[in-house]
Amino acid sequence: xxxxxxxxxxxxxxxxxxxxTTVFAATNELTGLPVDDSIATQRPVAIMVxxxxxxxxxxxxxxxDIVYEMMNSTANGRITRLMCLYKDWQNLGQTGSIxxxxxxxxxxTGEYNAxxxxxxxxxxxxxxxxxxxAAHLSGSFSRIKNGKPTEYxxxxxxxxxxxxxxxxxxxxxxxxxLERPTHFLFNDADVVREGAPAGTVDLNGVFPHNRxxxxxxxxxxxxxxxxxxxxxxxxxxxxTLTFKDVILQxxxxxxxxxxxxxxxxxxxxxxxxxxxNGVAIPITWTKASETGFxxxxxxxxxxxxxxxxxxxxxxxxxxxxxxxxxx
Numbered sequence: 001x002x003x004x005x006x007x008x009x010x011x012x013x014x015x016x017x018x019x020x021t022t023v024f025a026a027t028n029e030l031t032g033l034p035v036d037d038s039i040a041t042q043r044p045v046a047i048m049v050x051x052x053x054x055x056x057x058x059x060x061x062x063x064x065d066i067v068y069e070m071m072n073s074t075a076n077g078r079i080t081r082l083m084c085l086y087k088d089w090q091n092l093g094q095t096g097s098i099x100x101x102x103x104x105x106x107x108x109t110g111e112y113n114a115x116x117x118x119x120x121x122x123x124x125x126x127x128x129x130x131x132x133x134a135a136h137l138s139g140s141f142s143r144i145k146n147g148k149p150t151e152y153x154x155x156x157x158x159x160x161x162x163x164x165x166x167x168x169x170x171x172x173x174x175x176x177x178l179e180r181p182t183h184f185l186f187n188d189a190d191v192v193r194e195g196a197p198a199g200t201v202d203l204n205g206v207f208p209h210n211r212x213x214x215x216x217x218x219x220x221x222x223x224x225x226x227x228x229x230x231x232x233x234x235x236x237x238x239x240t241l242t243f244k245d246v247i248l249q250x251x252x253x254x255x256x257x258x259x260x261x262x263x264x265x266x267x268x269x270x271x272x273x274x275x276x277n278g279v280a281i282p283i284t285w286t287k288a289s290e291t292g293f294x295x296x297x298x299x300x301x302x303x304x305x306x307x308x309x310x311x312x313x314x315x316x317x318x319x320x321x322x323x324x325x326x327x
Contacts, residue, residue, distance in 0.1 A: 028087045029178070030065040030112075032186035032308035035087060041173045045089045045161065046109045048118040049082040050099040051210060053228050055152045057235035060084075060095030067225075067243070069203075069212060070104060070315040071253070075260030077209030078317075085114060092158035093236055098141055099151070103128050103263040104315070110134065110290040112183065113174050117141075117161070119154055122261050133176070133291045137164050179293050185305045190221075190277070198280035198326050201246055205323025206316050214246055214312065216278045223275070223312065244309025246275035247296065249285055252318040264315055272296065272316075273326065276307050280326050 026040035027033070044065070049058060051069070061067065064084035072081040083105050086092065101118035106128035109116045116136040129136060141156040165172055201214040201223065214223040222242040225232045232241040249272045255262045269286040274296065283304055287294040296304040316324060 027182060028065060029182045030085060030087050031310060032182060032184065032306075039088055039090075042087065042090075043172065043174050044085045044087050044112050044114040046105065046112065046114040046116050047084045047086065047095060047156065048099055048101050048105060048116070049084055049095075050097045050152060051080050051082050051227070052152075054148060055097050055099075056228070057233065058082075058096070058241075059155060059234065059236045060092055061232075062234035062237065062239040062241055063092060063095075064310070066311045066313065067241070068108065068313045068315065069207070069210075070264065071207065071262070071317055072102065073260035074255055074262055078207060078320075079209040080207045080212065083108065085112060090158045090162055092156070092161070094142075094144065094155045094157060096141075096155040097152050098154045098156060101125055101136070101138075102261070104266055106131075106134055106136075107266050107290045109136075111287070111293050113176060113178065113291075115165070115170060117156060122256075124256055124261060124263065128290075131290065135170055135175070137161070137168060137170070176291070183293060184296075184311075185303055186308050187305050190307050191305070192277045193279050193281055195279040195281040196326065198275045198278055200325075200327060201248070201275060201280075202325035202327075203314060203316075205325070206314070206320045212314075214243070214275075217242065218278075221277055222309070225312065242310070243312040244276060245306045245311045246273075247283075247306075247311065247313045248273045248275070248324065249294075249313065249315050250318055250321045251315045264317075266294070266315070267292075270318070271321075273324075274298075274304055274306065275326070 026035050026037045028035045066085040068083040069080050071078045098119050100121040110133045119139045141154050143153050199216045203212040210227045213226045217224050222244050223246050225241040250270045251264045253262045253264045267287050272283045273280050274283045284297045
């Protein structure tokens with residue numbers, strides 16, 4: 001992997017050092033894992049990745065710190081799209097393929113002060129992209145011949161993002177203060193909670209087109225992601241897409257037109273599950289604004305502490321929440 005890791009793991013006060021030249025042993029605010037000091041204040045990117053079967057195999061998704069999976073449309077079997085967040089994005093190799101964004105993606109990138117990387121989108125995203133917090137780069141990324149239709153041939157590279165940031169005049173560091181030094185609250189050590197067995201997280205009934213499943217791997221103590229009946233392996237280096245933490249949010253949505261375009265009501269509150277180390281616990285979530293963090297709470301009302309590592313967040317439509325199978 002191309003992560004520039006350091007050996008110390010001190011929790012860096014990112015929100016207070018945004019304009020400091022002091023050298024810190026830094027923490028990736030997305031995963032709780034250590035990162036090189038040189039990118040401590042670097043804002044993330046959120047790359048929209050096509051999740052249609054014809055778009056596979058993906059490139060670079062295994063490098064993502066957080067992967068959101070969500071319904072992209074109520075049409076086509078509720079096909080999903082991935083939104084992959086990267087802290088150390090300047091060193092990315094071929095990543096994608098890249099596709100369009102939706103309103104939900106703009107709102108979620110707002111809470112990370114991330115830059116959304118996409119290729120266009122429906123007219124409904126325009127008012128969201130016009131908001132002061134919304135930063136994005138759209139289209140005209142690298143085209144790579146792969147024998148597929150044109151819509152599956154667009155990819156980005158870290159070096160390309162660097163030049164696109166500069167050309168657009170986008171700051172690579174945070175442009176507004178975050179709520180706290182890390183996006184989530186992280187356990188100091190790996191924790192196994194008391195809860196229901198969660199060897200498998202079956203999203204077949206939720207995302208019937210992609211048939212997404214996460215399976216606990218006892219050797220790595222992470223959840224391996226599968227879709228379309230096969231284990232997801234990165235075309236770049238063959239690594240399995242796997243996650244230390246799985247968060248599932250029950251979210252209502254509004255359909256915007258007859259074509260299936262929709263928006264999740266991610267500003268609000270709801271129920272969910274937190275899953276790690278083979279155990280699932282019920283949680284609740286709240287998000288107060290488009291730039292506000294999504295906060296998660298356990299059954300006792302305490303803000304959720306999660307394990308350090310890569311995170312999968314699935315937005316489960318409220319009308320299919322009952323189809324979710326964990327066991």
